Amino acid sequence: MRRGLASLGVPLLAALLLSAALSTAAPFGAPAFAVTPQERLADPVLEARARAISQTLRCLVCQNESIDESSADLAHDIRVLLRQRLLAGDTDAQAVQYIVARYGQFVLLRTPVEPATYVLWYGPGALLLAAGLSAVIWLRRRPGADAPASVPPLTDAEQQRLDHLLRDTDP
Amino acid sequence: MRKAFYLLPLLAFLTLITWFGLALRPDHDPEILPSALIDKPAPVFDLATLGGGPNLALSALKGQVVLVNFFASWCAPCRVEHPILMRLAAQDHVALYGIDYKDRPEDAKRILAQLGDPYHAVGLDPDGTTGIDFGVYGVPETYVIDKTGQIRKRFVGPLTEQALQQELLPLLKSLNAS
Numbered sequence: 001m002r003r004g005l006a007s008l009g010v011p012l013l014a015a016l017l018l019s020a021a022l023s024t025a026a027p028f029g030a031p032a033f034a035v036t037p038q039e040r041l042a043d044p045v046l047e048a049r050a051r052a053i054s055q056t057l058r059c060l061v062c063q064n065e066s067i068d069e070s071s072a073d074l075a076h077d078i079r080v081l082l083r084q085r086l087l088a089g090d091t092d093a094q095a096v097q098y099i100v101a102r103y104g105q106f107v108l109l110r111t112p113v114e115p116a117t118y119v120l121w122y123g124p125g126a127l128l129l130a131a132g133l134s135a136v137i138w139l140r141r142r143p144g145a146d147a148p149a150s151v152p153p154l155t156d157a158e159q160q161r162l163d164h165l166l167r168d169t170d171p
Numbered sequence: 172m173r174k175a176f177y178l179l180p181l182l183a184f185l186t187l188i189t190w191f192g193l194a195l196r197p198d199h200d201p202e203i204l205p206s207a208l209i210d211k212p213a214p215v216f217d218l219a220t221l222g223g224g225p226n227l228a229l230s231a232l233k234g235q236v237v238l239v240n241f242f243a244s245w246c247a248p249c250r251v252e253h254p255i256l257m258r259l260a261a262q263d264h265v266a267l268y269g270i271d272y273k274d275r276p277e278d279a280k281r282i283l284a285q286l287g288d289p290y291h292a293v294g295l296d297p298d299g300t301t302g303i304d305f306g307v308y309g310v311p312e313t314y315v316i317d318k319t320g321q322i323r324k325r326f327v328g329p330l331t332e333q334a335l336q337q338e339l340l341p342l343l344k345s346l347n348a349s
Contacts, residue, residue, distance in 0.1 A: 060308035063202060073273070074308055077299050102214075102306045104207030 034071040041083050050083050053092055057082075057099060058107045066109055206314075206325035207306055213239075213316050214304035218294030221276055221283075227268060227294035229320065236346045238267045239314045240290070241302055244278035246310045252329030253286050259335070260289035265343050269293040272302050272310050315339070317346050 035054075041047040051068060057078065059070035067075040067082075078099060085095040099107055113121050154162065194201065208214070217228040225231075240256065242249040260267050269290035271279040276295055283293070296302055305314060306325075313326040324342055326334060 060204065074299075077303060081300075081303060100207070102207060102303055103308070104205065104306070106204055 034067075034069055034075065035079060036076070039076070039079055039083065041087065046083070046086050049092060050079070050086055053096060054079055054082060056109050057096070058109050060103060060107065200328075203327045204308070206322065208322045209325070210321055210323065212320055213314070213322050214301070216270075216294065216296075216301045216304065218270065218296060218301060221269075221271060221279055221293035221295060224292065227270075227292045232266075232268070232316065233320050234318055236265055236318055236343060237316050238265050239270060239305075239316060240267060241270045241272045241296075241305070241307050241310050241312045241314075243272045243274040243310050244282040245274065246272075248329045249311045250286070252311055252331075253289070255330050255332065255335055256289040257287050264340065265347075266291050270296050270301060272296050272307065273299045315342060315346070318349075 035051070041050060054068040055066050057067045059065045059067045059072055059075040059078075061072040061074050062070050065075075067078050082095055082099065085098050090098065096108075105112070111117050111120060193199070213229055215229050217226050217230075220227050238259075256267060259265070267290055269292070271293050274295075274297065276297075279293065279295075283290075294301070299307075302310075305312070305322075309327070311329055313330055314322050315324040317323050323346065324338070326339070330339070
């Protein structure tokens with residue numbers, strides 16, 4: 001653990017154990033993972049929006065968890081900030097933009113489709129298409145593809161020899 | 172021409188391998204993120220200071236190249252980079268300001284008294300909001316702000332001698348000259 005905020009091994013383990021205990025006991029719904037009761041908004045509609053957004057934002061400390069799942073301090077701070085933005089009347093897009101302006105597009109767990117990411121989104125399809133097309137072209141052009149037409153007919157000598165062989169083997 | 176066409180897959184493969192090889196080099200840390208604020212105006216802040224003097228405000232820093240170092244008394248890697256900050260402060264290349272991130276002022280005061288205080292002034296950011304405005308995701312982080320108030324570089328994690336010699340000092344030289 002080199003970084004100051006990165007020391008979350010123990011709290012994470014505790015949260016895992018706790019959530020395992022909760023998930024067997026909770027009668028309905030998914031158990032809250034990292035979101036603490038103090039963070040929750042009183043308005044259930046706003047809270048639901050906040051939860052939905054925070055599931056799409058990356059925790060910068062753990063980097064492969066959303067801030068909704070992470071128990072890192074920074075994830076907590078950003079969850080609170082996000083709720084403040086929603087309370088202040090931001091739309092979902094505005095609230096997300098607020099975070100992106102500070103932390104960059106890397107915070108988005110779902111990569112947006114935009115010019116900078118076209119290669120990422122469409123590259124594999126384009127590669128497959130190109131490979132498929134060149135395979136078709138290659139198979140069609142390859143010598144031997146139209147072999148039956150290009151084989152010269154047997155010469156008279158060859159025909160005689162063939163007849164001879166066939167006669168020889170047949171009883 | 173046709174032969175060159177058949178070399179294309181090999182070329183693509185070599186490009187990929189080079190790319191992957193670069194990502195695996197020992198001094199590359201994939202957890203270090205580029206700042207979203209490079210070449211953008213630094214976030215506005217106006218913070219009470221540790222000594223209780225006038226506030227540390229961005230507007231007062233304009234017109235000079237400054238280094239803003241986010242640190243905390245509870246942060247172990249900050250102690251690692253502390254000697255480098257002390258040396259930097261002594262060499263007078265740049266005005267070094269500290270922002271005490273999510274910390275108690277008395278703790279910060281104690282640690283600066285113990286280790287030495289490299290900062291011109293230290294702003295207090297007890298709830299980390301200025302940190303979030305800068306995109307801080309762990310302390311220490313160090314930002315280079317140019318004369319026009321734009322962020323030119325961010326160092327994530329403790330400053331190293333190598334980063335100082337190869338990146339920071341040349342950058343400061345060119346920024347001071349411009």
